[in-house]
Amino acid sequence: MEYNPTLPIYLQTANAIKRDIVTGKLPPGAKLPSVRDLAVEYTINPNTVSRVYKELESEGVCFTRRGMGTFVTEDSAKIDMLKKEMAGTLIRDFLEGMEQLGYSRHEAITFLENEK
Amino acid sequence: MVLESREATKTYGRKTAVDHVSLELEAGFVYAMLGPNGSGKTTWMKMAAGLVKPNSGGILYQNQPIGIESKKEIAYMSTEPYFYSWMTVADVGKYYEDFFDDFSMEKYHQLITSMELTEDMRAKKLSSGMMAKLKIAVTMARKAKIYLLDEPLNGIDLLARDEIMRTILASIEPDVTMVISSHLIDELERVADAVLFMKEGHLIRQCMVEELRISQHKSVADLYREIYGHGGEAVC
Amino acid sequence: MLKLMKYEFRKTAFSKLILLCITMVVEIVYLLGVFLKKDNLLFIGIMLLTLCATAGILYIGLESINVLQRDLNTKQSYMLFLTPRSSYQILGAKILENGISILLTGVFFAVLAVIDIAVGNYKELWDMLYRFLDMNMNISIDPWMIAFNFFSALAGWITCIVSADLAVILSASVLAGKKASGIIAFIIFIILTTILGMGMDMLPELNSIELTFALDIAVSFLAAAIFYLISGWIMDKKLSV
Numbered sequence: 001m002e003y004n005p006t007l008p009i010y011l012q013t014a015n016a017i018k019r020d021i022v023t024g025k026l027p028p029g030a031k032l033p034s035v036r037d038l039a040v041e042y043t044i045n046p047n048t049v050s051r052v053y054k055e056l057e058s059e060g061v062c063f064t065r066r067g068m069g070t071f072v073t074e075d076s077a078k079i080d081m082l083k084k085e086m087a088g089t090l091i092r093d094f095l096e097g098m099e100q101l102g103y104s105r106h107e108a109i110t111f112l113e114n115e116k
Numbered sequence: 117m118v119l120e121s122r123e124a125t126k127t128y129g130r131k132t133a134v135d136h137v138s139l140e141l142e143a144g145f146v147y148a149m150l151g152p153n154g155s156g157k158t159t160w161m162k163m164a165a166g167l168v169k170p171n172s173g174g175i176l177y178q179n180q181p182i183g184i185e186s187k188k189e190i191a192y193m194s195t196e197p198y199f200y201s202w203m204t205v206a207d208v209g210k211y212y213e214d215f216f217d218d219f220s221m222e223k224y225h226q227l228i229t230s231m232e233l234t235e236d237m238r239a240k241k242l243s244s245g246m247m248a249k250l251k252i253a254v255t256m257a258r259k260a261k262i263y264l265l266d267e268p269l270n271g272i273d274l275l276a277r278d279e280i281m282r283t284i285l286a287s288i289e290p291d292v293t294m295v296i297s298s299h300l301i302d303e304l305e306r307v308a309d310a311v312l313f314m315k316e317g318h319l320i321r322q323c324m325v326e327e328l329r330i331s332q333h334k335s336v337a338d339l340y341r342e343i344y345g346h347g348g349e350a351v352c
Numbered sequence: 353m354l355k356l357m358k359y360e361f362r363k364t365a366f367s368k369l370i371l372l373c374i375t376m377v378v379e380i381v382y383l384l385g386v387f388l389k390k391d392n393l394l395f396i397g398i399m400l401l402t403l404c405a406t407a408g409i410l411y412i413g414l415e416s417i418n419v420l421q422r423d424l425n426t427k428q429s430y431m432l433f434l435t436p437r438s439s440y441q442i443l444g445a446k447i448l449e450n451g452i453s454i455l456l457t458g459v460f461f462a463v464l465a466v467i468d469i470a471v472g473n474y475k476e477l478w479d480m481l482y483r484f485l486d487m488n489m490n491i492s493i494d495p496w497m498i499a500f501n502f503f504s505a506l507a508g509w510i511t512c513i514v515s516a517d518l519a520v521i522l523s524a525s526v527l528a529g530k531k532a533s534g535i536i537a538f539i540i541f542i543i544l545t546t547i548l549g550m551g552m553d554m555l556p557e558l559n560s561i562e563l564t565f566a567l568d569i570a571v572s573f574l575a576a577a578i579f580y581l582i583s584g585w586i587m588d589k590k591l592s593v
Contacts, residue, residue, distance in 0.1 A: 005305050005335030008326050040282045044306045045146050048326065126592070129529040167433050168592040187436040198430040202362070214355045215435040 001042060009044055010051040016042075017052065018061060021072055022083040032062065032070040118143040118293050119164065119262060123173030126159050133159040135317035136173065141262075141293055148304040148325075149297040150340060151314030157297040158195065160314070161264045164295075165192035177262070188217065191260035195267040197247050199239040205250060206235035212254050224257035227283060244271045252280050256287040263287075265296045269303050277303060301337045311336055313343055356437060356445030361453075363419050364412070368453070371408045378404055379464070386472050394472075401468070405461035409454055409506070413513045416450040420517055424524040429593035439587035447517065447580055451510045458506045462499070500565035507572035508552075514576040515544040518583045525590040548575050 003012055020026040032038070035053070039046040053070050056062040060078055064070045073079065098108040119141040126134045134156040141147060149157050162168040164175050166182045177186035199208050205228060212219045228235070231249040233242075242250060252268055268284065269277045281303060288294065295312075298304055304311075305325070313321040321343060328334050382397025384390065423429055423446075432442050469478075523537035530536075555571060558564045 003306055005302075005337060006329060006333045008329045009306055010326060036286060036288070039285045039288070042306075043278065043281050043285060045309055046285065046288050047144065047146070047309050048306075051326075162592075165434065167430060169590065184436045184438055187434065192430075192434060194427070194430055196427045198427040200359075200363070200428060200431060211359070211431070214358075215437070 010048050010055060013038075013042060013044060013048065013052045014055045017056060018082060018086065021061060021079060022086060026072050028072055028076055028079060029074045030072045031068075032072065034069060117141065118178065120176045120179075121160070121164070121173075122176065124160065124163055124170045124175050125172045126163060126168055126170050132317050134163065134170075137317075137319045138173075139312065139319055139322065141295065143261075143291045143293050145309040146288070146294045146296065146307055148301075148308035148311045148336070149295055149314060150299070150301060150304070150311055150336075151297075152299055152344065155314040156317040157314050158266055159317075161192060161266050161295065161297060162194075164262075164264055165190060167192070189261040190264065191216075191218075191255050191258045191262070192264045193251050193255040193266060193268065195270055197239070197242075197251070199250075201240045203239045204235065205233050205237045205239065208239060208250065208254050209235075209257070212257065216258055218259040220257055220259060224253060227253035227257055231279065231283070245273060245276050248272050248280065249276065252283055256283055259289075260292070262293045263295070265294070267297055267299075269298060269300060281307065301340050305336050308336070311339070313340070315344070353441055353445055353448075356432075356435075356441060357449045360419070360446050360449040364415055364450075364453070367411065367415055368457075371404070371411070371457075375401070375404045375408070375461075375464075379468075382468060383471070401461075401464070405457075405465075408461070409457055409509065412453050412457055413450065413509055416446065416453075416513060417516045417520060420446060421520050421524075424520065424591070424593060433591075433593050438584075439591065440581075440584035443517070443521075443580065443584050443587060447514055447576070450513065451576075454506055454510055454513075458502065462502065497561065500562070504565050504568045504572070507569045511548065511572045511576040511579070512545055514579045514583075515548065516541050518544065518579045518586075521583045521586055521591065525586055525592070528592070544579070551575075 001012075001016055003009060017026070017032070026032070032053070033041060035046050035049045038044075038049045038052075042049075053062065053064070057064060057070070059082075060075075061073055061082060062070050063073060095105065095108055098111070099105075103111070117140045121137050121139045123136045123138055124134055125132065125136050137156070137160055149161075151157055159168060163170055164177075164182060166187050175182050177190060180186065182190075199211075203211070209219075209221060209224045209228075212224070213221050228250070231253055233246060233250055233253065237246070239247070239250065248268065248271070252265075255263065255265070263284075265284065268280055272280065284294070284296070285307065296304060296308070308325055310322060310324050312319055321339075323339075325336055328336070328339065378397060378400040381393055382401060385392070385394030385397045423432055435442075519537040519541035522540060523533040527533035527536055552568065552571060555564075555567060558567060
């Protein structure tokens with residue numbers, strides 16, 4: 001995956017995993033790769049991967065079973081919420097961008113509706 | 117702290133290759149040692165490996181001076197090929213097995229197979245890319261506490277770089293410390309926990325890379341340009 | 353230590369094999385001379401065998417100095433100095449392997465000479481030479497004397513190589529990067545061997561020849577041991593590869 005080197009790698013990786021969770025690529029209850037495997041898969045530092053898992057855990061998106069590994073939450077409501085959160089972030093980013101271009105919120109919505 | 121450099125200094129004739137370098141390496145971190153050619157990276161690593169003896173100051177591993185005991189647990193990989201000219205890929209593995217208790221022949225076989233090397237290849241006749249793979253394979257087949265990798269990606273095409281980087285990452289166990297030197301930053305940007313910037317024999321800056329990105333939205337490459345490009349002050 | 357010696361042997365195995373092959377060819381020439389009663393072949397065989405023995409023993413020593421030189425001054429040095437072995441072990445393995453090689457080569461050629469003389473059946477010639485020397489020059493040839501002389505020469509050669517090793521180590525460590533380090537090292541080597549030679553000349557004649565030679569060999573090896581310890585110490589403290 002392509003990283004933006006000016007943003008924290010752990011956040012970018014966590015977001016990538018969250019996307020996989022909300023799109024169902026990683027279904028509820030699925031086992032995530034081990035720290036080392038994920039590090040190799042994304043060619044990133046294993047310490048960063050540990051931080052990614054800690055972040056996902058603290059957000060309640062994943063949980064760790066001792067000696068078993070890290071798993072995607074089985075709480076589908078949580079995943080729905082995550083999906084909405086991510087949509088919210090996209091919309092905020094969009095609106096912020098439009099605002100910077102000088103469009104009002106109403107004009108921005110019109111743009112959206114006209115977009116095919 | 118697993119490795120400590122205390123005012124380590126090495127001069128060659130009138131040239132000071134490493135000039136009073138003091139630093140502390142923590143267990144379990146990946147360090148990128150960056151700097152242009154001739155900035156002292158190789159000489160510092162060779163001191164930590166016990167190949168070069170400092171003129172003053174020194175390096176301590178587990179609070180003991182570098183020596184026989186440290187060589188058992190510190191694996192060094194030099195940029196240049198160094199195997200005997202008569203050796204085949206199999207001989208190189210046998211040599212390491214003969215001298216390093218932490219060497220695993222099984223892992224060596226697995227690594228050379230995945231890197232498409234065969235046992236009967238003559239080390240002398242390997243292309244530079246293949247030689248780089250052989251050096252990485254034999255070094256990472258050791259279960260060392262510290263790996264010092266000097267320019268592991270030098271002179272290698274992009275695909276092989278990825279392969280070597282993945283091999284290195286796959287070998288990192290908890291509490292293993294790694295120092296990877298390079299004058300290429302991009303490859304290490306995602307891999308390093310911390311960067312050590314070397315310039316003209318001095319350690320001029322060190323910082324944690326995620327903190328750099330979090331607090332300053334800067335990439336290591338940005339910082340590199342600040343430090344070496346126009347001599348601007350970088351804050352870590 | 354044995355593993356280090358194994359690799360030292362591996363580095364010089366090729367030239368030793370070549371020496372063995374040449375010796376075998378020459379031996380065949382000699383044997384043809386004996387059995388076909390061709391004096392020319394016989395003479396050439398004897399000359400070449402003598403040459404093989406001396407040149408071979410000299411070459412094995414010189415090659416070891418060259419290997420040390422490479423092991424200190426090229427990237428190949430990492431192979432030795434990355435291993436968790438002390439400088440004393442690394443150098444000791446080199447000197448032991450080389451010393452044993454020289455002694456074994458000496459023994460090999462000595463045994464070959466004895467066999468060849470027996471095969472040649474020179475009893476008459478031998479007796480004549482023996483009487484001639486005894487009557488005219490008052491020298492008695494004693495096989496033991498020859499053996500002692502031979503082995504004391506070998507011991508002297510080994511010591512000479514160890515002192516050359518010391519010079520090579522000095523030029524690669526203390527003198528590294530300095531102008532004319534090679535020449536200074538060579539001068540040091542000459543001084544060392546001169547002092548050693550003078551010391552050997554001052555050794556007292558003991559009342560038996562055997563004891564005199566034993567002392568001679570012992571002093572040679574003692575000198576070699578001292579050179580070795582100094583070399584190891586310098587490597588340990590000062591050598592950067």
